Amino acid sequence: MNTESEHVRYEAKANVKPMIELIGVSKEFLKPSGEVHTVLRDINLTVGKGEFVSIVGPTGCGKSTTLSLIAGFESPTKGTIRIQNELLDRINRLAACVFQTENAFPWKTVIENVSLGLRLRGTDKRKAYDEARKWIEIVGLKGFEGHYPHQLSGGMRKRVALAQTLIVQPQILLMDESFSALDVHTRHLMENELLKIWEETSASVFFITHDLEEAIALSDRVVVLSAGPAATVKGDYRIDLPRPRNVAEIRFDPAFMRLHEQIWNDLRDEVMISYAHSVGHK
Template sequence: MNKEIEAVRYEAKVTETPMIELQGVTKEFLKPSGEVHTVLQDINLTVRKGEFVSIVGPTGCGKSTTLSLIAGFESPTKGRIKIQNETLEGINKIAACVFQTENAFPWKTVIDNVSLGLRLRGMNKQEAYEEAKRWIEIVGLKGFEGHYPHQLSGGMRKRVALAQTLIVQPQILLMDESFSALDVHTRHLMENELLKIWEETSASVFFITHDLEEAIALSDRVVVLSAGPAATVKGDYKIDLPRPRNVAEVRFDPAFMRLHEQIWNDLRDEVMISYAHTISNK
């Protein structure tokens, strides 16, 4: 009964309101030789408010480029990016990023790192510290406020990164291979921590990963990009698994296994194309 209640609560959280829209997006770069390299070609993709969407695809297909476009770090060559129905121009001010590399300042304590975003927005130190303490507790680091990053494990430093990002209450959370450097057990703990925090917010999540199992375990939808160059959306799969989820346990669900087989059949072809292209260019 509790699971049914949780599932209803979750479904009410995701709305039909588009938060992120990529409309006919093409991204080209100019090589040193003067040749034009097309990374993405005519990408059409929508992420709804409160939705968790993962992007998978072979190496070099433009996953990180897509995230950079949504963040406003890059501009599309053709097409447009819309955020809350407004064309994105410049940096996406309602988005925050969590990358694979650590972004904590090594000379600052946990509480100083976590509170920094609020301090930069003009909040006084005492108020920022109080809010930082709340988020430090949420991510399971209560008691480590005065520690420095080098005194923490890799998983704990990733928790600091989450707290740093979420304390500013972004409406869009952009994550690029955020847990890939962690060992498998710590990775599962962090994935569950992310889901727990996300389910308490209305943030839309755009999550990049090379791990198809991770994508399915976390997401509402998994989007497959084709092999580059000129990658496009090849498949868009709804992940109709009940929430809340335990990312380690859900992998044994027969429905999970069926989804994995279906998506992998789509993804495998692109991986092989990418591999053949890499070999031919050596």
């Protein structure tokens, strides 16, 4: 399991159909000064159907920009993005997002928030509520249907966000630092909950995190982005750890520790470059 050929560089299996493809993607923004700022340069990345892929990299390297491109919130300056082999040129209708910030409307109850996605799609209220109750139970919130967000803990609100997202049965789940604000114990609970739900669906997951341990514990692959500006893919690592996983326990596995050391050696260089760049601009 610890040989380089098995999980240093990942080659997609022939029987795994690509759900997401970024082909030669670059993204540029125009600064107020008129200078062109290149965030991403020549990104080539594939996420298979049902695959869990985490993206790590130093602050400001373009992880969230990459997610925005896949979601269709932004368009690439160069290159193409394909979803199920179709060119993405609008909002990605197969994707749903879970961000670090809360998604719930504070004036709506749990069941009203969770059912909202279906209601907006024209589903009858009774049917939407019936489906919402199923997902509320799946994420462990049965009995809290009538509560408002301010009456829930941070972990419970994050469960609401998951149910909100998953009720529309997205084929792609985009997650940007979704658990970073939680305490470590609640975070592990939510990570395990996410894995349990993901293993019961066929969703492809694109997960952004600054926590390398979290990335390894959750993922089939971990992709390392280089320091910005003009970040690109530096490393693509296959995570050959057995499933199902307990994210707290898997961290003590010797194979996990070897992977962490290997990927951190790649990531550390980029973190140092990013730090030196930020200090130099102060």
